[in-house]
Amino acid sequence: MRLKRSASNKDQIGFNKIACVFMLCFWVSWAEAKQHKFEMTIEEVTIKVAPKLDYKVFAFNGQVPGPLIHVKEGDDVEVLVTNNTSTAHTIHWHGFYQNNNWRNDGVPGITQQAIEAGDSFTYKWKAEKTGSLWYHCHTNVNEHVGIRGMWGPVVVDPLNPTELEKTVTKDVIVMFSTWESSNASKFGQGGTPADLVDYFSINGRSFPSTQPLRVKKGDVVRFRLYGAGGGFHSFHPHGHDMLVTHKDGLPLAQPYTADTLLVGPGERYDAIVKMDNPGRWIAHDHVDTHVTNAGKFPGGAITVIEYVSIPMDDWYAWKDKSYDADFFFTESMKKDYGLYNQSIFAGKPIESKNRRRRARDQ
Numbered sequence: 001m002r003l004k005r006s007a008s009n010k011d012q013i014g015f016n017k018i019a020c021v022f023m024l025c026f027w028v029s030w031a032e033a034k035q036h037k038f039e040m041t042i043e044e045v046t047i048k049v050a051p052k053l054d055y056k057v058f059a060f061n062g063q064v065p066g067p068l069i070h071v072k073e074g075d076d077v078e079v080l081v082t083n084n085t086s087t088a089h090t091i092h093w094h095g096f097y098q099n100n101n102w103r104n105d106g107v108p109g110i111t112q113q114a115i116e117a118g119d120s121f122t123y124k125w126k127a128e129k130t131g132s133l134w135y136h137c138h139t140n141v142n143e144h145v146g147i148r149g150m151w152g153p154v155v156v157d158p159l160n161p162t163e164l165e166k167t168v169t170k171d172v173i174v175m176f177s178t179w180e181s182s183n184a185s186k187f188g189q190g191g192t193p194a195d196l197v198d199y200f201s202i203n204g205r206s207f208p209s210t211q212p213l214r215v216k217k218g219d220v221v222r223f224r225l226y227g228a229g230g231g232f233h234s235f236h237p238h239g240h241d242m243l244v245t246h247k248d249g250l251p252l253a254q255p256y257t258a259d260t261l262l263v264g265p266g267e268r269y270d271a272i273v274k275m276d277n278p279g280r281w282i283a284h285d286h287v288d289t290h291v292t293n294a295g296k297f298p299g300g301a302i303t304v305i306e307y308v309s310i311p312m313d314d315w316y317a318w319k320d321k322s323y324d325a326d327f328f329f330t331e332s333m334k335k336d337y338g339l340y341n342q343s344i345f346a347g348k349p350i351e352s353k354n355r356r357r358r359a360r361d362q
């Protein structure tokens with residue numbers, strides 16, 4: 001009996017030790033969880049999608065794409081959203097689990113009443129799901145998301161990244177979308193099957209208004225590809241294979257290589273590319289019609305991977321390009337966790353009726 005009791009005591013002590021270690025690990029990881037309080041406005045602005053296309057948009061913090069939100073798994077986030085436009089909006093946090101938190105899902109008439117012109121609403125959520133997530137309006141989505149630029153990236157870093165993720169040296173966010181030039185200046189219409197889609201973009205800009213992606217040999221680039229609008233896009237970087245590691249934020253059990261990757265509406269793919277082939281390489285949407293602006297080639301969803309070791313040729317289309325490394329959110333992704341605006345995406349304010357009315361009432 002005594003022996004038996006001593007064995008069972010030992011078991012109990014062993015169990016207690018394991019439980020303590022487990023709880024300590026749990027506490028250490030979640031004790032690091034931060035509380036973030038962000039503020040976003042929605043503004044009526046005009047952005048220059050292409051040299052000949054000025055476009056009226058509803059813009060988060062006045063920019064398209066919207067600002068980057070970058071947090072860590074387990075963090076608690078509050079976002080105070082103020083609607084400075086003349087119509088109603090919401091924010092849907094796409095891909096988020098919202099456990100016991102469905103009223104923050106951002107769907108008007110289902111989870112909340114829309115945020116009316118001039119009103120504010122605070123969204124609260126925990127960063128449970130990790131990876132490449134995003135936010136977008138969920139009011140009149142065919143117009144607001146489809147052709148008015150109401151979307152932006154959220155990246156939630158996992159507490160335990162995969163070995164592949166740890167090799168990444170440069171994050172590159174690519175959000176595909178489409179535009180209708182005939183509805184560029186008319187809020188409240190467009191985005192229907194009857195409308196002609198004639199501009200295609202990366203991060204809200206069509207070539208040549210996009211930017212090159214500058215790399216050096218040895219960089220390990222993680223493309224975070226987003227289907228932000230209503231179109232299908234087929235991303236093809238020349239000269240390199242992509243290792244597709246994540247779908248919709250989640251790691252694939254079996255990562256696979258591809259040189260062309262189809263990205264549908266709402267989808268996200270993470271694809272890691274080893275920059276091991278110095279040169280100047282176009283990277284473009286391989287839907288052939290998507291490399292035009294109003295029917296003219298070249299345009300649309302085109303960028304160029306420029307290795308810094310390669311000298312500019314004087315006939316190169318982007319020889320004199322004024323370069324902004326944050327066009328792909330790369331510089332913002334290097335900062336501490338937070339919400340970051342990107343000045344390169346900022347539009348010009350439009351004086352809305354609502355704003356005029358409120359200014360008059362004050």
Ligand SMILES: [Cu+2]
Pocket residue numbers: 058088089090137138139140144150
């Ligand atoms: Cu909206």
